[in-house]
Amino acid sequence: MTNSIEDMTLKAEVILVTGSNTSECHPVIANYVREAVMKNGAKLIVVDPKRIDLVDYAEIWLQPKPGNNVAWINGFMNVIINNNLHDEEFINEHTEGFEELKKVVERYTPEYVEEITGIPAEKLEKAAKIYGEAKAASILYAMGITQHSNGTDNVKSLANLAMITGNIGKEGAGVNPLRGQNNVQGACDMGGLPNVYPGYQPVDNEENCKKFSSEWGASCNINKGAPLTEIPNLVEEGKLKALYIMGENPLVSDPDLNHLKKCIEKLDFIVVQDIFMTETAQYADVVLPGACFAEKDGTFTNTERRVQRVRKAVNPPGEAKDDLTILSMLAEKFGVKYSNNPEDVFEEIRKVTPQYAGITYKRIEENDGVCWPCPDEEHPGTPILHVGKIARGKGLLTPIENKPPVEQPDEEYPFILTTGRRYEHFHTATMTRRARALNYYSPEPRLEINPEDAKQLGINDGDEIIVKSRRGEVKTKAMISDRVSKGVVFGCFHFSEAAINVLTLHALDPVAKIPEYKVCAVRIEKA
Amino acid sequence: MSEELVKLKIDGQEVEVPRGTTILQAAKKLGIRIPTMCYHERLTPIGSCRMCMVEVKDYDHPVPACMTPVEEDIEVITDSDLLFEIRRNALKLMLLNHPLDCPICDKGGECDLQDLVYEFQIDKVEFQEKLPNKGLPEYATPFIRQWADRCIMCLRCITACREITGRQAIDIVGKGWDARVAVVDEEACKSCGECLFVCPTGALTDKLCNIKGRLWTYNRVQTTCGYCGVGCQLELNVYENKVIKVTSKNGVGPNKGSLCIKGRFGYEFIHSEDRLTKPLIKKNGDFVEASWDEALTLIKDKLTEIKEKYGPDSIYGLTSARATNEENYTFQKFFRSVIGTNNIDHCARL
Numbered sequence: 001m002t003n004s005i006e007d008m009t010l011k012a013e014v015i016l017v018t019g020s021n022t023s024e025c026h027p028v029i030a031n032y033v034r035e036a037v038m039k040n041g042a043k044l045i046v047v048d049p050k051r052i053d054l055v056d057y058a059e060i061w062l063q064p065k066p067g068n069n070v071a072w073i074n075g076f077m078n079v080i081i082n083n084n085l086h087d088e089e090f091i092n093e094h095t096e097g098f099e100e101l102k103k104v105v106e107r108y109t110p111e112y113v114e115e116i117t118g119i120p121a122e123k124l125e126k127a128a129k130i131y132g133e134a135k136a137a138s139i140l141y142a143m144g145i146t147q148h149s150n151g152t153d154n155v156k157s158l159a160n161l162a163m164i165t166g167n168i169g170k171e172g173a174g175v176n177p178l179r180g181q182n183n184v185q186g187a188c189d190m191g192g193l194p195n196v197y198p199g200y201q202p203v204d205n206e207e208n209c210k211k212f213s214s215e216w217g218a219s220c221n222i223n224k225g226a227p228l229t230e231i232p233n234l235v236e237e238g239k240l241k242a243l244y245i246m247g248e249n250p251l252v253s254d255p256d257l258n259h260l261k262k263c264i265e266k267l268d269f270i271v272v273q274d275i276f277m278t279e280t281a282q283y284a285d286v287v288l289p290g291a292c293f294a295e296k297d298g299t300f301t302n303t304e305r306r307v308q309r310v311r312k313a314v315n316p317p318g319e320a321k322d323d324l325t326i327l328s329m330l331a332e333k334f335g336v337k338y339s340n341n342p343e344d345v346f347e348e349i350r351k352v353t354p355q356y357a358g359i360t361y362k363r364i365e366e367n368d369g370v371c372w373p374c375p376d377e378e379h380p381g382t383p384i385l386h387v388g389k390i391a392r393g394k395g396l397l398t399p400i401e402n403k404p405p406v407e408q409p410d411e412e413y414p415f416i417l418t419t420g421r422r423y424e425h426f427h428t429a430t431m432t433r434r435a436r437a438l439n440y441y442s443p444e445p446r447l448e449i450n451p452e453d454a455k456q457l458g459i460n461d462g463d464e465i466i467v468k469s470r471r472g473e474v475k476t477k478a479m480i481s482d483r484v485s486k487g488v489v490f491g492c493f494h495f496s497e498a499a500i501n502v503l504t505l506h507a508l509d510p511v512a513k514i515p516e517y518k519v520c521a522v523r524i525e526k527a
Numbered sequence: 528m529s530e531e532l533v534k535l536k537i538d539g540q541e542v543e544v545p546r547g548t549t550i551l552q553a554a555k556k557l558g559i560r561i562p563t564m565c566y567h568e569r570l571t572p573i574g575s576c577r578m579c580m581v582e583v584k585d586y587d588h589p590v591p592a593c594m595t596p597v598e599e600d601i602e603v604i605t606d607s608d609l610l611f612e613i614r615r616n617a618l619k620l621m622l623l624n625h626p627l628d629c630p631i632c633d634k635g636g637e638c639d640l641q642d643l644v645y646e647f648q649i650d651k652v653e654f655q656e657k658l659p660n661k662g663l664p665e666y667a668t669p670f671i672r673q674w675a676d677r678c679i680m681c682l683r684c685i686t687a688c689r690e691i692t693g694r695q696a697i698d699i700v701g702k703g704w705d706a707r708v709a710v711v712d713e714e715a716c717k718s719c720g721e722c723l724f725v726c727p728t729g730a731l732t733d734k735l736c737n738i739k740g741r742l743w744t745y746n747r748v749q750t751t752c753g754y755c756g757v758g759c760q761l762e763l764n765v766y767e768n769k770v771i772k773v774t775s776k777n778g779v780g781p782n783k784g785s786l787c788i789k790g791r792f793g794y795e796f797i798h799s800e801d802r803l804t805k806p807l808i809k810k811n812g813d814f815v816e817a818s819w820d821e822a823l824t825l826i827k828d829k830l831t832e833i834k835e836k837y838g839p840d841s842i843y844g845l846t847s848a849r850a851t852n853e854e855n856y857t858f859q860k861f862f863r864s865v866i867g868t869n870n871i872d873h874c875a876r877l
Contacts, residue, residue, distance in 0.1 A: 005757065005781050027719065027787035028757045034693040057693070147876075179756035183855070184848035184875050190855035191863075192846040192873045198856060203869045218864035221839060225869030228845060229876065240843055240870075242833045244826075246858055247847030253877045269829045276801055285829070286822050287814065289803035293753035294763055294770060294794070298851030300751045302758025302781060310851055313748035313763040314770060314797065318804025319819065323847075323854040327861055329819065333827040334865050338857060345853040368780065369758070423717065424788060426754045427874075434799040437670050437718065437735055437792035514876040 002174035003138060004304045004371065004383040005029055009036040011172030014134035016045045018158075019069070019144020019518075023053035024423040026142075026178045026303075030054060033140070043134070045127050047072060048144060049418065050490065051483045060127045064117035066418050066488060067405035067519045069145060073157035074402065075113035076128040077105040077164060085132030087166030094390050095163050097397035104399035116402060132165055136172030143180065143420065147517040150403045151509040163395045169386035179303040181427065182293070186301035189355065189372070194225030199353035215352055227513040229254070232506070235263040242269040246323055247290060251280040252428035252496050255515040256506040258472045273326060276430045279496050289320035292431075296322040298342040299364065301372070304383065307359050308369040405519035406507035409487065413469060413521035415453070416488045419500050420517075429494035445495035446479035449524070450486045454478060457524060464527035467491070469520055472502035475527055489522065537603040550603055551579055551592040561605050562614060562646070564621070564639055565681035566593040567725050568777065569784070570690055573682050577617040578643065581605050589613060615647045621679040622652050625728065632677070634729030636742035640679060641728075661707055667696040667716035670735045670792050671723050675707055678730040684708060684722035691721050691785060720791040724775060724784060735792055736771040740764075747774065752790045753849065757781055759790050770794050830866065839867035846873045 001008065009015060009032035023030040034057055036042040043059040046052065055061045064072050080086050081102060091098050110121035131137050139162055145154045159168075159175050167173035179185050191198040201208045204224050213220045226234055228250070234240040243264070254260050264270070264283050272284040281287050293300075295316040301307045316322065321329075324345065328338040339345055343361050350356050358374035359381075370381040385391065409416055424442035425432040432438045447467060449459065459465060461480040466473055467489070476491065476498040484490050491500040507516040530545040537554050544553045549572065554561050564576035572593040579592040584602040589610065592603075604610070621640065629635045661675030682699070685708060689695050696716035700709040708730075710716075723731045745766040752759040760780025764772040773791050777784040806822035807814040817825075833841055844862040846855050859871050 026755055026757055027717070028759055028782045028785050031691055031693070031785055035691070038690070038693070181756055181848035181874070182751065182753050182758070183850065183852065184756055184873075186852040187846060187848045187850070187855045187873045188875055190846075190852050191859045192848075192855045192871060193875075194869050194872050197863070198859070203863075212863065216860055216864035218867070220863050221867050221869050223840070223869065225840070225871055226843075227876075228843075228872035228874070231843060234843070239837075239841060241837050241841040242830060243843050243845070244830075244862075245845040246854075247849045248845045248874055250845065250874075253874055268833060271826055275796075275803060276799075277803060281803075285809050286817075286826055287803065287807040288822060289805060292797055293750065293849070294797050296851065298853045300758060301852060302751070303756035304758075304781065306758055306781065307852070308751045308758050308760070308780070309749075311748050311750045313746070313750065313765045314768050317798075317802045319806070320802065320804055321819075323850050324857055327854065327857045330823050330826060331861055331865060333823050336861075336865055338861070342851065342853040345857060349852065349856050368760075426789060426793075427877075431753075431796040432789065432793055434796035434801060435789075435793040436795055437788060440669065441718070441788070512876065517877075 001176040001178075001304050002168065002385040003171075003176055005032060007171055007384060008138040008140065008174055008176050009033050010040060012036060012042050012136055012138040013172060014043045014045065014131055014137035016047065016131055016137060016139045017054055018047040018139070018141050019146070020140055020142035020178055021048070021050065021052045021144070021420060022140065022178065025180060025421050027423065029140070029178060033057070043130055045130055047127070049485060049488060059130060060123065062119045062123055062127055063485060064119050066416050067148060068117050068402055069148065069154040070150065070157050070400050071108060071113050071116040071402040072119055072124060073154070073161055074105045074108035074400070075110055075124050076131060076161055077101070078108045079110060079125050079128035080132040080165060081105065083129060083132065085129065086164045090166035091164055095395040095397050097399070098164070100399045101160060101164070101397040104401065136170060137165065137167050138173050138176060140176050140178060142178045144518060146177070146512070146514055148519065149406045149507045149509055149516040151514045152511040153400045153403065156398045157400050159395070160397050160400070163397060168390065168395065169384065169388065171384065174384070177303070183300040185303060185305060186299070186307075189301055189353070190349070194227055197352070198349060199355050212352070229506070229508050229513045229515055232260055232263040235266050241267060243267055244271045245280060246273045249278045249280045249428040249430060251283065252499055252501065253493060255501055255504040255517065256471050257499055257502045259506065273323060275320070278428070278430055288326055289316075289318065290326065291316035291320055291322035296324070296342075298324070299346060305371045306369040307356070307364055307372060309361070309364050406516055407505055407519065407521045409521045413523045414487070415522050415524060417467070417469065417491060417503060417520050417522040418488060418518045419491050419493055419504065422492045422494060425492065425494040427494070428496065432494070445476045445491070445498035447476050448479050448481040448484045448490040450484050450488070451480050451482055452486050454480045457526070459524070459526060466525045466527050467503060467522050468525070469503035469505070469522045471505060474498045474500065474502050489524065533597045533599050535597050535599070535601045535603065538605055544597055546596070548597050549593060550581055550590070550595050550597055553597050554592065554603070554605060559605055561592050562643060563593060564643065564679070564727055565683055567683050567687070570683065570686045570725070573686055575680065575682050576621070578614050580610055580613045582607060582610060611647070615649065618643055618647055618649055619653055622649070623654050623656055623658070624679050625677050627652065628677070632729035633732040633739055633741065638729060639727035656704070658704055664709065667710045667713055668718040670718055670733070671720065672732050672734040673708070674730050674732065677728050678708055679728060680706065680708070681727060683725040683727065684731060687721045687725045692717060692719055697722065718788040718792060719786060721785060724786070733772050738766055738769065738771045740766050740771060745771065749776070752786070754789045754793065759786055761786060761790055763794070770797050834866065840870055842866050842868055843870040846871060848873050848875060
């Protein structure tokens with residue numbers, strides 16, 4: 001996020017929420033949005049194919065067909081530029097590429113956008129004006145924007161929109177992805193990615209390679225690794241032989257599961273380090289018992305880049321150990337000495353990660369967490385990015401054309417399936433399904449289907465149904481819901497017995513390699 | 528936008544605050560404590576309890592500090608014999624609606640009412656009225672127990688449900704002596720426990736865990752929630768190596784004390800019987816328990832063999848968005864420097 005949670009909500013005049021079912025997936029942020037509307041009179045714009053909870057508080061709700069996000073965002077910019085609501089001073093001083101961008105968005109008139117997305121032209125115009133006229137407008141988005149075969153384009157388009165209106169580098173504004181997992185920000189910051197070392201330092205750069213090689217006393221590989229969504233291909237090509245998985249459950253969370261399972265079976269050796277015997281662990285050759293968040297010390301970095309402490313409250317069960325201890329024991333087998341003391345490791349992180357250089361356990365304690373970048377110990381941390389100057393120098397405005405989703409509904413598979421989460425559950429639900437309180441409300445998988453569609457198919461609420469895609473089929477139960485529009489069904493990926501990712505397709509964004517979880521074509525039959 | 532400032536005196540001390548500030552907030556700025564009960568920082572002032580009454584020179588009556596905005600040049604007195612009596616009587620009236628069952632109450636030791644009764648030296652219940660027994664009604668969520676007879680009708684719970692979570696699962700039902708907080712829309716309840724969090728007495732208590740304890744019988748460890756990316760700060764309440772409850776602190780962390788159902792009631796997996804407790808090695812298709820040494824030696828041998836035969840890029844490591852920064856750092860360091868590959872990723876895209 002460019003801005004902090006409190007800032008992007010309580011300081012904003014207008015809040016644009018898109019591709020985020022905030023009340024279900026980030027309930028506490030939804031509370032802030034509501035507070036901004038109810039107490040501060042902020043205006044809320046929701047753009048989402050689903051009638052999410054926050055629609056009740058919205059000034060205006062636009063309901064595009066799933067996919068085609070670039071079209072409506074370009075449409076927003078079209079209206080803003082035509083009404084002279086863009087911030088010329090900011091554009092001139094802080095960005096480049098405006099003329100090229102202008103040329104592309106010129107064609108995205110509200111009428112043209114209506115053709116593509118189904119959003120009525122006058123509604124789009126009204127919403128764009130609300131956003132464009134605000135002194136400070138923030139954008140909140142999540143996987144509804146990113147999990148598309150053109151997810152990168154979607155994000156860049158939102159950045160374009162924020163930049164041409166000067167909504168970057170100031171209070172109550174920004175482009176704010178709500179991150180879905182406790183430490184997904186930290187895992188990225190720490191270099192848990194195939195192309196970068198800690199602090200986003202590219203691996204395919206000689207200087208970086210030298211720096212880390214000397215820091216770690218080993219010669220590092222200068223070739224980029226492959227992103228996880230490419231694992232199936234690598235296995236099929238015979239290039240990948242072993243997989244070491246620490247706290248992940250890809251056999252529920254990854255796309256096109258039937259195909260992935262076949263690939264995983266071909267591997268020579270699999271290690272899984274986890275707290276439960278997950279669907280993935282079943283395939284392992286060695287399973288190591290790990291510790292959960294309540295059983296260890298360390299830090300997590302939240303969605304607003306705030307580094308916060310994790311503190312040990314209880315001991316892990318039996319012989320289970322925290323991942324840091326396990327890794328140091330394994331390193332010892334390889335003849336390398338690693339510390340298993342979290343604070344020692346954090347000191348090493350500070351040394352090699354410029355964004356974390358000024359953060360210490362003591363400062364986290366004293367300041368209720370510290371937001372990176374924090375270059376030195378005198379620096380207060382950075383709750384808002386790009387203040388005064390865009391980090392890149394000039395913000396790059398990228399002209400982008402709309403691309404439709406890879407798989408479109410047809411006669412054989414007439415429905416669009418879009419996937420996501422439910423309030424009570426988290427990810428592959430290995431934790432949440434083992435908590436009585438959460439299972440009480442959400443014990444079984446359900447597929448949300450529009451009442452009109454259900455009527456046509458002769459399906460009642462709670463009926464068993466079979467959902468088929470070109471890749472496989474799952475048996476689940478119907479939930480009649482007017483939250484989804486006609487022609488769209490919604491399923492969540494929490495339930496392994498009706499693993500929705502059996503249906504999803506392996507279509508990836510060319511840059512981010514993120515799968516298109518928000519659009520695939522399915523057919524629905526009564527079981 | 529420049530705010531208009533108002534100058535006033537509280538207990539003889541001068542203070543300048545923006546127009547619209549309440550006397551309570553202005554006093555807080557000076558570090559002067561005015562006792563409160565129904566007031567809660569995150570809620571619009573309720574003004575139901577009369578604990579925060581203050582005197583203002585030239586005003587006819589004492590006024591509630593939580594609801595009274597400051598005026599230019601007023602002189603406020605926050606402590607006097609009259610105010611002590613008013614507050615004491617307000618507490619006595621609250622006790623009409625609250626049995627002194629502190630010895631059996633989960634909230635004992637951290638109850639605002641208990642603390643104020645102690646502070647105001649109330650040693651007996653003077654007002655007695657035969658009230659209808661309200662018992663333990665069904666509440667909006669099965670994870671909270673409502674002790675209706677302990678409710679002093681401060682209305683914090685109702686206000687929090689409406690203002691913080693935007694719902695209205697509970698409200699006042701009935702009139703006069705029959706008035707009580709009751710469920711009006713069970714469907715609206717999301718079990719976030721915001722009502723439980725703001726309740727100043729033991730009228731709402733945690734019902735999920737059958738082990739109960741009071742403040743001094745267990746440890747509270749502040750940590751970061753392990754679910755979504757908001758990074759809510761919560762406290763794990765630990766009794767004999769077991770998490771028995773989750774609490775949160777007002778104003779602390781990005782959540783300022785608020786939580787959702789997962790953060791407040793989703794902790795039971797920690798002690799699930801399904802937890803892995805020993806390393807396992809698959810032999811002839813079945814998992815067999817092994818020692819750490821045996822398991823780690825096997826991993827080392829296999830990874831070394833594969834690396835030698837197919838090169839370092841034939842090995843892939845998936846690190847985790849669930850693990851700590853320190854663990855993620857160490858994992859990628861191990862893969863990059865010991866295995867020698869950049870084949871590292873995690874579920875950021877999923």
